Amino acid sequence: MTNTESYFIPEPSRWPIISASSVFVLLFGFILMINDVSVGSMILTAGFLMIGYIFFGWFGAVIDENLRGSYGPNVSTSFRQGMFWFITSEVFFFLTFFACLYYFRGIAIPSLSGEGHQPMSNILWDGFQDVWPLVTLPGDTNVVSGTTYTPPKEAMGAGGIPLWNTIILLSSGGTLTWAHWGLKKESKNQLVLGLMMTVALGLIFFGFQAYEYFHAYTAMDLKLTSGIYGSTFYMLTGFHGLHVTIGTIMLIVITIRSMKDHFTEENHFAFEAVAWYWHFVDVVWIGLYFFVYWL
Amino acid sequence: MSEATAHDDHHDHKPTGIGRWLFSTNHKDIGTMYLIFALVMLFLGGASAMVLRMELFMPGIQIVDPDTYNNLLTNHALIMVFGMVMPAGAGMANWMIPMMIGAPDMALPRLNNLSFWLLPMAGTMLILSMVISYFPGTGTPVNTGWTLYPPLSVQSGMGMDFLIFTVHILGISSILAAINIVTTIVNMRAPGMTWFKMPLFVWSWLFTGLLLIMIMPVLAGGVTMLLFDRHFGTSFFDAAGGGDPVLFQHLFWFFGHPEVYVLLLPSIGVLGLIIPTFSRKPLFAYKPLVWFMAALTALGMVVWAHHQYTVGMSLDATTYFMIGTILISIPVGMMLMSFIFTMWRGAMTFETPMLFGIAIILMFSFAGVTGVMLAVVPADLQYHDSYFVVAHFHYALIPGSVFGLYAAVFYWLPKWTGNMYNETQGQIFFWWTTLSFNLTFFPQHFSGLAGMPRRIVDYSPQFADFNYLSSVGGMLFGLSHLLFLYIIIKTIKGGEKAPANPWEGSQIGTTGLEWTLPSPPPFHSFNTPPAIK
Ligand code: HEM
Numbered sequence: 001m002t003n004t005e006s007y008f009i010p011e012p013s014r015w016p017i018i019s020a021s022s023v024f025v026l027l028f029g030f031i032l033m034i035n036d037v038s039v040g041s042m043i044l045t046a047g048f049l050m051i052g053y054i055f056f057g058w059f060g061a062v063i064d065e066n067l068r069g070s071y072g073p074n075v076s077t078s079f080r081q082g083m084f085w086f087i088t089s090e091v092f093f094f095l096t097f098f099a100c101l102y103y104f105r106g107i108a109i110p111s112l113s114g115e116g117h118q119p120m121s122n123i124l125w126d127g128f129q130d131v132w133p134l135v136t137l138p139g140d141t142n143v144v145s146g147t148t149y150t151p152p153k154e155a156m157g158a159g160g161i162p163l164w165n166t167i168i169l170l171s172s173g174g175t176l177t178w179a180h181w182g183l184k185k186e187s188k189n190q191l192v193l194g195l196m197m198t199v200a201l202g203l204i205f206f207g208f209q210a211y212e213y214f215h216a217y218t219a220m221d222l223k224l225t226s227g228i229y230g231s232t233f234y235m236l237t238g239f240h241g242l243h244v245t246i247g248t249i250m251l252i253v254i255t256i257r258s259m260k261d262h263f264t265e266e267n268h269f270a271f272e273a274v275a276w277y278w279h280f281v282d283v284v285w286i287g288l289y290f291f292v293y294w295l
Numbered sequence: 296m297s298e299a300t301a302h303d304d305h306h307d308h309k310p311t312g313i314g315r316w317l318f319s320t321n322h323k324d325i326g327t328m329y330l331i332f333a334l335v336m337l338f339l340g341g342a343s344a345m346v347l348r349m350e351l352f353m354p355g356i357q358i359v360d361p362d363t364y365n366n367l368l369t370n371h372a373l374i375m376v377f378g379m380v381m382p383a384g385a386g387m388a389n390w391m392i393p394m395m396i397g398a399p400d401m402a403l404p405r406l407n408n409l410s411f412w413l414l415p416m417a418g419t420m421l422i423l424s425m426v427i428s429y430f431p432g433t434g435t436p437v438n439t440g441w442t443l444y445p446p447l448s449v450q451s452g453m454g455m456d457f458l459i460f461t462v463h464i465l466g467i468s469s470i471l472a473a474i475n476i477v478t479t480i481v482n483m484r485a486p487g488m489t490w491f492k493m494p495l496f497v498w499s500w501l502f503t504g505l506l507l508i509m510i511m512p513v514l515a516g517g518v519t520m521l522l523f524d525r526h527f528g529t530s531f532f533d534a535a536g537g538g539d540p541v542l543f544q545h546l547f548w549f550f551g552h553p554e555v556y557v558l559l560l561p562s563i564g565v566l567g568l569i570i571p572t573f574s575r576k577p578l579f580a581y582k583p584l585v586w587f588m589a590a591l592t593a594l595g596m597v598v599w600a601h602h603q604y605t606v607g608m609s610l611d612a613t614t615y616f617m618i619g620t621i622l623i624s625i626p627v628g629m630m631l632m633s634f635i636f637t638m639w640r641g642a643m644t645f646e647t648p649m650l651f652g653i654a655i656i657l658m659f660s661f662a663g664v665t666g667v668m669l670a671v672v673p674a675d676l677q678y679h680d681s682y683f684v685v686a687h688f689h690y691a692l693i694p695g696s697v698f699g700l701y702a703a704v705f706y707w708l709p710k711w712t713g714n715m716y717n718e719t720q721g722q723i724f725f726w727w728t729t730l731s732f733n734l735t736f737f738p739q740h741f742s743g744l745a746g747m748p749r750r751i752v753d754y755s756p757q758f759a760d761f762n763y764l765s766s767v768g769g770m771l772f773g774l775s776h777l778l779f780l781y782i783i784i785k786t787i788k789g790g791e792k793a794p795a796n797p798w799e800g801s802q803i804g805t806t807g808l809e810w811t812l813p814s815p816p817p818f819h820s821f822n823t824p825p826a827i828k
């Protein structure tokens with residue numbers, strides 16, 4: 001008779017306000033840390049612990065409610081739409097960095113080298129050449145922040161590790177879909193196996209990426225301080241790597257939940273949300289491979 | 296039936312004590328917290344504006360030193376935009392949208408509370424960004440203005456780091472709120488509440504939400520790069536490393552121009568309710584109005600660089616942005632036209648919300664006119680960074696969004712509190728604010744055209760008369776808000792009891808579900824989906 005059954009309104013919850021405070025603690029610690037205030041890293045660690053506690057607590061509470069069957073179809077639609085809009089905002093976050101890359105390569109650097117609509121700008125650094133990847137920088141210090149730039153010895157190639165990583169991430173999309181089929185067929189083995197393979201591929205990707213960073217820093221002198229090529233390279237691949245890490249953690253969680261039989265054919269929002277997220281991370285990588293490594 | 300009533304009673308049981316607020320999952324309580332937060336910020340932002348206006352009362356430097364002036368200026372803008380207008384709009388969305396679409400609550404009530412509680416955290420960060428510069432060794436205060444342009448923002452002291460993370464927290468809060476509101480509108484409408492039966496306010500928030508989801512991440516990306524340039528040696532905004540400070544301007548205004556619609560649209564939505572109510576006529580051209588809003592949203596995303604005509608973009612780019620910007624005035628103008636046609640031959644009465652409504656149409660049109668002047672490149676090369684721009688955007692923002700919020704407060708206070716406000720006091724407040732607002736900002740058109748630059752603590756004596764008027768007006772405008780506060784507190788405390796529907800015309804041409812509930816409404820709005828006409 002009443003509508004509240006299908007609408008489900010949660011009881012008052014302490015998680016939101018704890019989350020907001022821990023975001024504050026985390027960022028406050030981070031600010032102090034990067035400004036060399038000694039307590040900063042301790043506060044930062046406290047913030048991380050608080051965030052971890054919330055993830056267990058809040059998601060745990062949601063999982064419990066779900067297992068108790070509190071959620072009707074209306075709630076699961078809301079969750080799905082919420083996730084959809086969240087990923088949309090993430091798309092715009094990454095588009096920002098891709099757009100910046102385009103801006104540097106298409107507008108800023110040509111203009112510095114005396115091309116484009118304002119050729120006189122070459123007066124700043126006479127003889128500066130527009131070559132991408134930019135291994136020869138216009139100047140050598142940032143007069144405002146005081147950073148001394150360290151030009152890279154060479155640029156990142158598109159073969160080798162990046163190519164392998166492309167193959168790995170694309171296959172992980174495949175194994176995840178295969179796991180989804182397993183869920184639909186109600187074959188637990190296929191579901192768990194598919195998820196485990198996806199997690200494994202995610203971890204391998206992560207390892208390769210870490211090795212690539214290490215190699216870039218030590219052997220190639222490609223650093224955050226290597227001018228705009230290094231800046232954009234690390235910004236794009238770094239935020240992507242962060243998303244892979246988060247995605248892998250989420251995959252591990254749903255693998256464990258699959259083993260505990262949490263998902264059914266009708267009720268598997270968490271699985272879908274993680275799958276969408278992972279595919280999104282996949283697509284971003286393809287963009288990265290083309291625009292950062294290859295072109 | 297008795298069973299259902301018992302059930303409803305159970306759900307109407309309010310949590311008690313401080314936990315009701317801290318742990319709330321109720322759209323009305325969270326809405327109230329948003330509104331209270333906005334009110335506090337209104338007074339904080341207002342106080343900083345009062346200091347600015349006192350300093351500008353006479354030429355010369357009297358009260359604050361230049362760095363403090365610029366710091367207050369920065370905080371004034373950020374507090375007003377992010378702390379006042381946006382939370383007030385979100386608070387109203389929280390309160391009204393579930394009632395308007397016939398839902399029991401928001402789609403994601405816990406997320407809703409998280410969006411709110413992030414705001415006080417951001418507010419604390421913002422205050423830290425101000426006070427930190429008084430500690431030794433923390434560098435200069437934030438003195439960039441709300442646009443945070445590098446290289447100055449790379450140079451400023453530690454306060455800037457706090458500000459960057461303030462922006463991040465605000466961004467998370469807005470994105471989560473937007474996700475929640477959009478999901479609520481799409482998924483929680485009662486059966487029969489079809490898209491084109493939704494009140495205009497709901498539409499306006501749908502578009503606002505979409506805008507926020509698209510633009511907040513871009514600002515977040517931009518300030519992240521700023522942080523990296525400041526601390527981790529990247530060269531995004533430094534030409535010596537191959538970067539470009541102008542890029543930050545593009546990122547900021549890609550966010551910033553749509554942001555002005557984020558501020559404006561909810562108030563336009565409010566006008567779409569108030570004008571029909573007090574004209575006792577259905578909203579004229581409701582469907583086209585929705586499409587004009589959609590056009591505004593889409594066009595608004597692609598005209599950002601009209602804020603950067605003077606930085607040396609190519610001729611093609613400036614031409615494109617000029618034409619795009621001028622085109623925007625078409626949907627804006629059409630929206631105002633449809634309000635005017637709604638009033639045409641209506642049986643109008645002039646209660647406080649309606650007075651604000653009419654004043655908004657007049658004064659906001661004026662901002663549209665100065666906007667088109669600014670949109671024209673050769674003209675803007677003269678006006679840019681002058682007080683003319685200050686006058687333009689205060690005419691756009693105060694009538695366009697702030698007065699819309701005031702109108703909404705008077706329109707909905709009876710619904711929210713169950714008490715009527717005192718009409719005479721409301722009208723005194725209206726005339727007081729409107730007149731003093733014009734006294735403050737109208738002269739700035741002239742000082743701007745005469746060449747007075749903005750964001751500077753001092754000015755040449757030739758502008759003294761205009762600034763004298765502005766300062767007197769500003770003080771009066773500030774004072775009028777004490778009356779506003781008084782009216783609000785008095786109405787919350789008591790007064791003539793309000794019926795479920797205190798406004799005669801409020802259900803003409805719209806479903807008006809919110810008026811079918813008692814004033815104040817029950818804790819959960821609609822436990823049973825309402826019948827929709
Ligand atoms: C017909 C519509 C409009 C047009 C054509 C227009 C045009 C412009 C232009 C060209 C500028 C840049 C001026 C300069 O810096 O030289 C500007 C500044 C500004 N406008 Fe508008 N505008 C319009 C409506 C609005 C609305 C609706 C709002 C807010 C509700 C708004 C708020 C602002 C703000 C805040 C600034 C200054 C930002 C800053 O530099 O700090 N405008 N407008």
Ligand SMILES: [Cu+2]
Pocket residue numbers: 551552555599601602
């Ligand atoms: Cu603009």
